[in-house]
Amino acid sequence: MTPAFPPIRAVAYGSAEYQRIVTFRETWLRRPMGQVFTPEQLAPDADSMHYLCEENEAIIGCVLLRMESAELARLRQLVVAPDWRGRGLGAYLTRHVEAEARARGARSMILAGRDYAIPFYEKLGYRVEGEGFLSVGIPHHTMVKSL
Numbered sequence: 244m245t246p247a248f249p250p251i252r253a254v255a256y257g258s259a260e261y262q263r264i265v266t267f268r269e270t271w272l273r274r275p276m277g278q279v280f281t282p283e284q285l286a287p288d289a290d291s292m293h294y295l296c297e298e299n300e301a302i303i304g305c306v307l308l309r310m311e312s313a314e315l316a317r318l319r320q321l322v323v324a325p326d327w328r329g330r331g332l333g334a335y336l337t338r339h340v341e342a343e344a345r346a347r348g349a350r351s352m353i354l355a356g357r358d359y360a361i362p363f364y365e366k367l368g369y370r371v372e373g374e375g376f377l378s379v380g381i382p383h384h385t386m387v388k389s390l
């Protein structure tokens with residue numbers, strides 16, 4: 244059964260809410276490694292869709308979706324706030340963007356998964372493809388799922 248989480252909302256690139264998501268992403272995906280976003284890392288945001296989930300006006304999770312081609316979508320920047328991890332929110336956000344991608348005609352989803360998150364994505368039906376690689380200093384693998 245899907246737990247009852249707040250609804251997921253799409254927000255516009257460049258809006259004040261988009262800036263809040265960037266801060267949230269930076270806090271949990273870059274700052275722990277002593278990094279901040281570079282302009283190059285933020286460039287794909289311009290043609291991505293941005294989704295957030297919040298409670299009491301605080302972001303508790305976010306995820307981005309980018310259409311790479313007519314039939315291939317990319318899941319990007321999935322983050323759940325530490326206090327909310329392990330409660331199904333990451334799976335809820337992932338299923339949401341899978342449905343959004345399907346609605347846009349995508350037949351498969353691709354992502355660059357941090358190695359420690361591979362078991363999470365595997366539970367959701369993703370499979371590792373190819374050799375590992377380093378990104379922002381962290382081991383990653385490409386993962387794919389048929390939608």
Ligand SMILES: CC(C)(COP(=O)(O)OP(=O)(O)OC[C@H]1O[C@@H](n2cnc3c(N)ncnc32)[C@H](O)[C@@H]1OP(=O)(O)O)[C@@H](O)C(=O)NCCC(=O)NCCS
Nearest residue numbers: 321322323328329330331332333334356357359360362363
């Ligand atoms: C990875 C992340 C998004 C997972 O979100 P979450 O809300 O904690 O995951 P869920 O609670 O939805 O987990 C779904 C299932 O995956 C499992 N799971 C989650 N993270 C896992 C991990 N690192 N290793 C093994 N299993 C994991 C859960 O136990 C759960 O299993 P179940 O369905 O049998 O109960 C979250 O830990 C996070 O934000 N991490 C920091 C940012 C990050 O690494 N993002 C991904 C970059 S690729």
